[in-house]
Amino acid sequence: MSRTSLPSDLAGTVATTSPDGRWFGAGRSVATDAFTAGAEATAAAVAGRPEPGLILVFARDHVDMQPLLDGVRSRAGRNTKIAGCSTIEPMAASADPAGFSVSVVAFGGDEFGYEIEVARDVEGNERAAGGLAAAGLARLSHAHKVLVLLIDATLTDNVEIVRGAYGTAGAAVPLVGGLSSDDWQFNRTCQFAGDSSGVEIYKDAVVGVAIGSPQPIGLGVAHGWRRSGDPMVVTDSDGLKVYEFDNEPALDVFLARVGLDESVLTGSDSFRLAALEYPLGVATRSGEEIRVIQGVDLADRSVWCSAGIPQGGLAWMMEGDLDSLVAGSTESCQQAVRTLGGATPIGLLTFDCAVRRRELGPAGVRREFAEIERIFPGVPFGGFYSYGEIARYRGATGMHHLTMVSLALG
Known part of the structure; x- marks a missing residue:
């Protein structure tokens, strides 16, 4: 060459x-x-x-x-x-x-x-x-x-x-x-x-x-991200929407896990940008893949993700650093x-x-x-x-x- x-x-x-x-x-x-x-x-x-x-x-x-x-x-x-x-x-x-x-x-x-x-x-x-x-x-x-x-x-x-x-x-x-x-x-x-x-x-x-x-x-x-904290069971989901983690409203669980309060929900862009800092890891047949929460439904406290997470599956919060x-x-x-x-x-x-x-x-x-x-x-x-x-x-x-x-x- x-x-x-x-x-x-x-x-x-x-x-x-x-x-x-x-x-x-x-x-x-x-x-x-x-x-x-x-x-x-x-x-x-x-x-x-x-x-x-x-x-x-x-x-x-x-x-x-x-x-x-x-x-x-x-x-x-x-x-x-x-x-x-x-x-x-x-x-x-x-x-x-x-x-x-x-x-x-x-x-x-x-x-x-x-x-x-x-x-x-x-x-x-x-x-x-x-x-x-x-x-x-x-x-x-x-x-x-x-x-x-x-x-x-x-x-x-x-x-x-x-x-x-x-x-x-x-x-x-x-x-x-x-x-x-x-x-x-x-x-x-x-x-x-x-x-x-x-x-x-x-x-x-x-x-x-x-x-x-x-x-x-x-x-x-x-990707270089690693698991952080205990796994969550996806107890209710449909397509890109996740309704529940561990039998609790998905949005409530997510906010509590990452330490964000309701004020981040005042604008769709502010939440979307904040959520990018806190990816989810999902176990799949081909390995562990990353999901990003891209939006919320305040009526039922659900979240919608960049790709589907099957009901009954496991998800983790993920973290990473420069190394x-x-x-x-x-x-x-x-x-x-x-x-x-x-x-x-x-x-x-x-x-x-x-x-x-x-x-x-x-x-x-x-x-x-x-x-x-x-x-x-x-x-x-x-x-x-x-x-x-x-x-x-x-x-x-x-x-x-x-x-x-x-x-x-x-």
Whole structure:
């Protein structure tokens, strides 16, 4: 595998090329002008190599997206496909990760294949939209395939979108991705898709990027949170709503467990932001997964969660610190690489939770990135911080929260 150094302002990052000519690169830009930022980040990801087949763009939600995407197109090839979404913060190796506005991940080489599908007007048609977003997989004949899903976070039932995609993709194709994010406004998110001739910006949409490869593709999922306190039995639940923990109103139990009072319920956003600090862990067949309480019903003192918790199941309050959250990031990447069967990855595509980002802080993020680079020296990585992470393979539920999902390309 060869490595190509990127421009001096991206010291410490590299681009990689496999023996069969496939390559992967990640770049970012600190430019304040949107067009310049898109052009610089793309140039850094491509690093002077042949025309990229696919470019993924992750831009801060406040950026003027159209000129930024025009900048990306200015450095893309004539046949390059482009997709991406807004984010509270991009991910790409950097000495100061909080200081850049866009990250770009580029794929190249004749042995890769790519197809992009966009499902529009998704609200109320989530499962069908997921199936449509996965339709590009059928046009790829590669030995190994993966579907990257980029979903509008303001949609009501993202679990159904993942189920619809899984129904089309089948059990052998991993699903990864995330919900587009903004600066905790929960209304400024967007997705985009197109090619070198033009890129459209969407809301109420799902973008599905199907990638085919002749070599294995690995998936990793970890979070770094740990159990705190005694378990609670879910004594009454239905779908996303939990009515009772331990035969008591779920909202009352939650508030008592975390030490919050009724004043936090005065505004929906204030409760939602407060509840993000106190995730639940749920025992599932595939391991322990994280649930986030996203709202309440004061009439029956119930709570509704980011994904269902079955009646009779066990749930725990979860806690984490800088060490455990960084360890979750590296464990996610290591899981993904282990599934390659000994092959050296040419790159890592990463989807990390915006809440984990808030808990880590700038110093924690620098440490997170440094640890990934230490364990996988010379392997470029890039992605974004999301409002929900997608990882489904061999029966996993699919939607995750407060988690790091990693995709390793062999």
